[in-house]
Amino acid sequence: MRTSSHPIANMKLQLLSLPLLTFGVVVAYPSALEERADNFQSKCAAIGSKLKIKDATVYFSQFVEGGTNLDIPDYNVTCGAPNQFVPSDICRIGLFVATSKRSGINMEAWLPANWTGRFLSTGNGGVGGCIGYDDMAYTTSLGFASVGANNGHNGTGGGAFYNNPDVVADFAYRSLHTGVVVGKQISKTFYGKDHSKSYYLGCSTGGRQGFKEAQDFPEDFDGIVAGAPAVAFNNLSSWSGVFYTYTGPPTAATYVPTNLWPVIHADILKQCDSIDGYADGILEDPSLCKYDPTGLTCKSGQSSNCLTATQVNTVKKIFSPVYTDDGSLVYPRMQPGSEIVASFVYYNGQPFPYTEDWYRYAIYNDPTWDPATLDSDDMEYAARKNPSNIETWKGDLSAVKKRGTKIIHYHGLMDAIISSENSPRYYEHVSKTMGLSPQQLDSFYRFFRISGMGHCAGGDGAHAIGQSRSEVNSLDPSQNVLQAMVQWVEKGVAPETIVGTRWVDDTQSLGVDYQRAHCKYPKRNVYNGGDPKKIGSWKCV
Secondary structure (H helix, E strand, O other), rough: OOOOEOOOOOOOOOOOEEEOOHHHHHEEEHHHHHHHHHHHHHHHHHHHHHHOOOOOOEOOOOOOOOOOOOOOOOHHHHHOOOOOEEOOOOEEEEEEEEEEEOOOEEEEEEEEEEEEEEEEOOOOOOOEEOHHHHHHHHHHHEEEEEEEEEOOOOOOHHHOOOOOHHHHHHHHHHHHHHHHHHHHHHHHHHHHOOOOEEEEEEEEEEHHHHHHHHOOOOOOEEEEEEOOOOOOOOHHOOOOOOEEEHOOOOOOOOOOOOOHHHHHHHHHHHHHHHHHOOOOOOOOOOOHOOOOOOEOOOOOOOOOEOOOOHHHHHHHHHHHOEOOOOEEEEEEEOOOOHHHHHHHHOOOOOOOOHHHHHHHHOOOOOOOOHHOOOOOHHHHHHHOOHOOOOOOOOOOOOOHHOOOOOOEEEEEEEOOOOOOOOHHHHHHHHHHHHHHOOOHHHHOOEEEEEEEOOOOOOOOOOOOOOHHHOOOOOOOOOHHHHHHHHHHHHHHHOOOOOEEEEHEEEEEEEEOOOOOEEEEEOEEEOOOOOOOOOHHHHEEE
């Protein structure tokens, strides 16, 4: 095992002078706080040589002072900016762990000085391998010992899957589980004792990873927060790719130009916004919206702000479920309300890159596969192949139920990347498989639909529920999904609603515009009269 240490940051010491009369000398003693800080830095410098982890190489251990904008020069350029703001003092440990003779993970453990005894693993996104540094910064600031891994490969693409099923296995399940096992060992070695409770926080691919853990590794966590989960993963990849076959390139008659999607969005709101009792630009339950774009068909002589008959057919396809030729459901429809963002993601006349990479490098091992040819046979083949059982569609969660693990599942109802209509489908799948009613599932598994939230964050509504560092209005468990999970696990108080916040002009510094208590499925919000910006004016029914 090779170890190395980055330079330890200098810390300004403020000495507390205590006058002593012995020998007439005034002696300066460091405060207890300073001693603890010195000890923490010393422990961090020494931890690398103390770690005895099988098949691992420790790259560094590094003290990072709270308030630092940490440089991460080796962060893959496709993953984002090569730096991360770190709110609290941490010991940062980086290492490589081999998962086979031809695969392995790069991972980091961030160990906070203000440790609460809690352990937490973060997840990943897309088909990529980008360590969730921002989630680690968020959770360590709350006292969690946090870990993150690169999902077995670096960058946002899936090229590393090509002819290497071991890398696919890392992506499907092994990276996260390995990081949890190793991370708990690192935490115990550093702090000298076991963690008290273990948590998970992830969204999108990270949401799928959370359910994969619940399904296959029930011992890993006491509490799982899984947002917009990419469950039914192969089918999701097929669904994500089918939009290009609907629209074609921008030169095709079937293509709907980007400037027409706001017109379609306005038409959707006209038809569906009042279903919840109040027209505010937010669909509280898009599943009730049966949108018909026929009214936008161009009339004689009309050439703007309207659709050709061919384009109307494209829009109808987009808002319809996808089936194979034999009538089997591939994936639910895209929910209405997400179309403006989705027009830049799925309806832009280009192949969806995650679908392209998954099929080329994990399904067919053929870099020349053409996404324009995606058809029912491809979808059926991908579902059958299901590498490393990445589909993540087991409905039996009895192992986590028996263990006492809690699951909070949330999904934004303006999600433009993973249809929010797949999450109720999974919830109902669990209910049917386990033979449990929603009231019975409540003991360990609760699902919240977040109106006005986009993919994992952002959106037109009260989307801030504490799911990430930029989405925190409060640490009160009623308004913070992670703290709600902690309260459920450690105090037995389960959330009935999750209060989301919308800031003025979607800018936190301008203050709160309004809040809304998002309902636990299968309930939905309806307007109950009064000021629509007040929580009490809405009711879960």
